[in-house]
Amino acid sequence: MSQHRPHVCRQVEETPQGTAAIYRLSCSCGLVGDVRYARRVAEQDKAAHLMDITVPLDQRCTRPREHGARPWDTCPLCAGQLALPGWDVA
Ligand SMILES: [Zn+2]
Ligand SMILES: [Zn+2]
Incomplete structure (x- = not known):
């Protein structure tokens, strides 16, 4: 990355x-x-x-302000969440 x-x-x-x-x-x-x-x-x-x-819309950071990611970055925080099975924030 x-x-x-x-x-x-x-x-x-x-x-x-x-x-x-x-x-x-x-x-x-x-x-x-x-x-x-x-x-x-x-x-x-x-x-x-x-x-x-620029990364595809569905791979962009969902919370750019909190994570400090740019639209063209794959956000390590969001990417990490995707890697966790069953990570559904209620
Ligand atoms: Zn993020
Ligand atoms: Zn570059």
């Missing part, structure tokens, strides 16, 4: 024309996106990654 915490990093690169800001997606799953020269484009990479990793 991998957890995803994608974010767009801003870096400054030396170019022959001087310094230029670059943006790239990186995620705690190890994904590193391509170098982008506009934050908007890097944000699109992030949105595309989130589309890829």
Whole structure:
């Protein structure tokens, strides 16, 4: 089970024309996106990654606020509950 915490990093690169800001997606799953020269484009990479990793509705955390899970995570607490036979909260 991998957890995803994608974010767009801003870096400054030396170019022959001087310094230029670059943006790239990186995620705690190890994904590193391509170098982008506009934050908007890097944000699109992030949105595309989130589309890829979003878990099906029936596997999502049922209590995201209490469990701190993101919609694209498989919640360890909820997943653990599923693994317990006869776990029916009255
Ligand atoms: Zn990821
Ligand atoms: Zn949960």
